Amino acid sequence: MSTKPKRIAVLSDLHLGNARREMEYTGDTPSRINYLDIFSEFARKEEITADYIVIPGDISDKGKDEEFREFDDFISVVSSSLETPRENIIISPGNHDKNWAYGEQLKDRNFEERLAGSYKPYLTELSKILNTANQCRNSHASDPYFKVWEDDCIYCITFNSAVEDFRETQPHYGTAQYSAIKKLEQQLNQDNERIKDKLKLFICHHHPIQYSSPLNDLYPDFSIMGNAEGVLSALHDSAFDFVIHGHKHIPNFHINANHHMRPLICFCAGSFSANLPHEYQGISTNLFHIIETSKAPSSNTAKGKIYSWAYLVGHGWHTAKENITGIDPMLTFGNFASSSDIEKRLRDLLSPILDSGKHSLLKELYKIDPDLEFTPNKSKRFALEKLSKELGFQIIPHDDDFLIIGD
Template sequence: MHILHLSDLHFGTSDQANLWSNQLAADLYNELNISHLDALILSGDIANYSTEEEYKAAKEFVDELTKEFQIKRPQIIIVPGNHDLNRELGDKAYSSNNDQPKPDLTLHQRRFDNFRNFYQAIKGEYYPLEYEHQGILYHLPKQKLLILGLNSAWKLDRSQKIDADINPQALTNALNRIRDNEDLYQDCLKIAVWHHPLNSAGEDRIKDRGFMERLAQAGFRLALHGHIHTATKDLYRYDHASNSTGRKLDIVCAGTFGAHTKDLVPGYPWQYNLLQLEGNKLKVNTRRREEPNGTWKPDTRWLQGAGQNSLPYYEIELYEEPTANP
């Protein structure tokens, strides 16, 4: 089973859509021998300024990708990032009266309007603007996956740029639905997706980590995000038991697929992840592109120890292997 994880696409024009879809398809098909994908995950910052033109380009890209690799609508998971809110629409929520500094809630939610229309064009249904409903479950029974999409940018606007957070009620509503359908989801690998990191050098990270406890308790095993423009791997441990028995979430960041050159982190190229699930193992293949018009290549950055070659992938053991009876 193969899952394509892209983040921080920062689309601008149709020319980008044509170029990037061609580069990516060539890498998947010719270099990685991938002819179909089981899921496509976009973990935020689809656009750059959240304009209709940018989302039109993004849709062209997704349409080409889904056609080439036989991806159906239910297999596409999309969450917004901070670049997916339109600041001009957000400004309309604020009164010119200084005695009313808080935004009008209904108008404030509409800064995600352009993202919402893109989501509808791809998924066939509108992304909910109400924050408490922005915990969306994507159930892929054939793949035995349950993916929870969350909006970590729901508080952000022009005046509040760094208060990334997971809405507690959105998470509560999603976890209630999981418990109500426990028999349906019990055999699924549970993956949570949002945009912002838990750890970063800047202040634009999720500081309240309480939601991670709830995810771990509910059986989630993986978390995917973006935002920091670097491919990273992290681990959140809920239980202070051994690594093999304690509840934990491996945290996977895909880097940036399409940020402007000036926004690349020094020492890091454009990147994306291809997740390969086989049995109890998850193999995260990382890919890099160093030239705007160039090709994707193995991103050989995962150290294996002194005197050993670095690898273009790392592996995660998802669950404890059962102990054989003597």
């Protein structure tokens, strides 16, 4: 496997159809925008490229045939803009990719027939659009409801977490059926030795961890993936690197650890093009991400960065800002040292600089201690805030970095 970092574009919750972003407002006057052209122009101008494109569900809004046909034009523009080979598009289905009307017509059939009928547009149209051997093995709409996508560098499980969700389901929820988890474990046990040096991704739609949300008081959310603990346990046992999901239209970055203290990065991508209601203003907006990652040779864990861009009405695509979009413009991962170790490293580096009356950008410290660059953002901030009181310095935001200057 190549040690060169791989670039994985993540676009979730497209909601193609009537719920996709198409309109903007100047006062009370709506104007139609060409959202894809704006994205394409931005990606080409910023020279953003990707080796893979991951879409963790909700391609469509109502599971209609025409919405999936619309995806053909959509993915053509996106993959061309990012210079991503068509065969490297990786998809898992979401609850909105089911056609509930078809499912309603098949209520008297057995579960498997009803499920397959609900996903008929998804299965039919995507098999035409993504007609590659990797995409066409197995089916998300039949037992065990997951597929394996693999090449020389990465190994992906694309998992259908919306299997049990139909129109009459109340409340709506995601799930990993116990039998599916057992078959997942069997699949991974069979593949583990062969894939041990590859980047390993689990792609699903529903969140396996219940995140806090400022919107939960308005929109109580009961749709966490049932049996998620069993899924996470199986992924930990097979040394997976990432869980990438959508469904929640607010992004989230979470590091999950098992009893071996091996990190599993859980990343919620938010929504690329859903027309978000006004309650999301100041909390999140439409988002697009690049995960740039490789395996750290010493630990065989993933290290790298997640870059995020946000679409702001009237301004187009820009680097994300946490106070507006809910996510840092760049998240780092790979060095999962303890907080006391991070504090010690920073103390040893900063003390002589501050004692001599000088200041430093945080990035300058990475040249001396490269592991610090891949320490998660929150861990670095926590350590810096604690040390600022002990050593007497200020932390001043400076572009995409921090300036550390003595009091």
